Amino acid sequence: MQTSEYKSSDYWRDGFAFPIDVLTAEEAQSIRAELEAIEASPPADLTRPLAKYLRTNVHIVLPTVAKLARHPKIVDIVKQTLGPDLLCWGAEFFTKEAHTNKVVTWHQDLTYWGIGHGDQEVTAWIALSPATEASGCMKFVPGSHTNEILPHVDTFDENNLLSRGQEMAVKVDEADAVPVVLMPGQMSLHHGRMFHASGPNVSDDRRMGLVIRYITPEMKQQNAGRDYAMPICGDDPYRHFEYIPDPESAFSPASLALYDEVMAEHAKIMTQGAEKTVAIYS
Numbered sequence: 617m618q619t620s621e622y623k624s625s626d627y628w629r630d631g632f633a634f635p636i637d638v639l640t641a642e643e644a645q646s647i648r649a650e651l652e653a654i655e656a657s658p659p660a661d662l663t664r665p666l667a668k669y670l671r672t673n674v675h676i677v678l679p680t681v682a683k684l685a686r687h688p689k690i691v692d693i694v695k696q697t698l699g700p701d702l703l704c705w706g707a708e709f710f711t712k713e714a715h716t717n718k719v720v721t722w723h724q725d726l727t728y729w730g731i732g733h734g735d736q737e738v739t740a741w742i743a744l745s746p747a748t749e750a751s752g753c754m755k756f757v758p759g760s761h762t763n764e765i766l767p768h769v770d771t772f773d774e775n776n777l778l779s780r781g782q783e784m785a786v787k788v789d790e791a792d793a794v795p796v797v798l799m800p801g802q803m804s805l806h807h808g809r810m811f812h813a814s815g816p817n818v819s820d821d822r823r824m825g826l827v828i829r830y831i832t833p834e835m836k837q838q839n840a841g842r843d844y845a846m847p848i849c850g851d852d853p854y855r856h857f858e859y860i861p862d863p864e865s866a867f868s869p870a871s872l873a874l875y876d877e878v879m880a881e882h883a884k885i886m887t888q889g890a891e892k893t894v895a896i897y898s
């Protein structure tokens with residue numbers, strides 16, 4: 617599907633849309649190369665392991681990710697979906713190494729984020745390497761976003777990429793699932809109540825996705841005192857979120873200080889009700 621063919625009616629019917637061409641293969645490769653250069657030689661002055669910065673809120677510390685959140689093609693698609701006023705609430709690299717058992721169990725994103733269970737959030741998942749059934753691409757259950765948020769349990773399984781190893785307490789029929797196959801530079805969109813999961817990577821390449829979470833400004837953090845978002849476009853008469861500025865440079869001192877501030881608040885939000893430490897926020 618080309619960008620011009622995107623129909624938001626498909627998204628609202630199914631709860632997802634893909635594949636949507638947003639970057640060239642070369643642009644995707646350049647972001648992958650930048651990420652891999654950082655992984656090969658992490659900045660010396662980080663107070664947390666590099667993987668934690670990459671795994672959550674990476675838009676605070678990496679200018680390339682902040683810029684991508686404003687990429688005209690991506691924003692155009694998201695505007696067609698959620699309307700003209702947009703904030704970026706989060707960004708994460710979801711990487712599965714080649715030949716590893718890392719999985720994502722069935723879950724609904726809005727379960728633990730504290731920003732309600734409504735329709736004003738969408739995730740853009742942008743492939744930086746081939747996301748295939750062999751490499752452990754996501755799977756979606758069409759129409760499942762029409763459910764409420766269903767009960768989830770924490771497993772803290774070390775092979776689970778999710779923060780608390782959470783999974784839905786109801787059985788999802790794998791036969792209902794659609795594999796979200798994407799080539800580098802292609803994007804999928806999914807709704808915050810979508811049932812989704814992904815399996816192990818049995819391929820020879822890393823499976824790399826950059827996830828950007830967009831919200832509209834009327835959303836509000838309900839669990840903690842403060843929450844943060846990066847302004848993307850349109851108006852925000854509510855100011856429910858503290859604004860995150862673009863980082864001046866990768867892991868700049870100011871961005872690292874802001875990162876710690878945001879993570880302290882997010883730790884309160886994301887760990888509510890958890891029986892163990894939630895490692896990515898510590």
Ligand SMILES: O=C(O)CCC(=O)C(=O)O
Binds near residue numbers: 720725753827
């Ligand atoms: O990348 C994956 O396999 C899962 C990503 C996911 O759960 C999400 O973006 O909400």
